[in-house]
Amino acid sequence: MSVCRDNHRRLLAEKFELRRNLYKVLCKDTSLPDDLREESRYKLSKLPRNNSFTRIRNRCIFSGRGRAVYETFRISRLVFRALANKGMLNGVKKASR
């Protein structure tokens, strides 16, 4: 379920990214007129909250676990251990062997 919400946030973030960047730039540029800066600040606040990149959490694609997820594999530590022991992860073996 949290995976569903996280996916929704990712799609929104992709959709609004360019617009968000432009608004941010417009409101931070000191050489622009004040009313334009205020307007872009207002528009930036009006964007949906779920389109922020900070709200996205890298979840495990197998189990949906929010913590201990490795970015290179996109899976959590528990699933990683299970798969690696079976030999399903290419090129991964125990360091002690």
Next chain:
Amino acid sequence: MDWACKDVDWACCTGPVYLTRTSSSRRAESLPIVIFSEKRSEMASRSLKSILTAAVNTGVTEARARIFGHVLNPTGLKSAHKILRKKLIGEKVAQWYPHDIRKDDPLVMEAEEKERLNKLEMLKRRGKGPPKKGQGKRSKRKS
């Protein structure tokens, strides 16, 4: 290597003068080279040359920026350009979860949905189904 003098009033210069090295891609790095003040006349004759070189250098940097589309900021004011410089990451971020091929097959989806409902029914029969709205653990604790 480009050399440029910062704005210096040569006529009343008495202390050391710092030469700065400018390059188009990075901000000006100041080099620890110092010229101490000399006799007024020598200073005046040298200053014309250095003023000329300074003018030539600024011209070169401006031309370079015009050709290659650089954003110049010689005074070093706060600029929003660094946000525009960054690459867009939205596409990569949106492709985190791989596409589930089970979603393409409607039969499989129906079977799974039936399983889910059956399980829910079993739990409800045992009295273990989800509570009504406002009767959960957290909301009871609040009131």
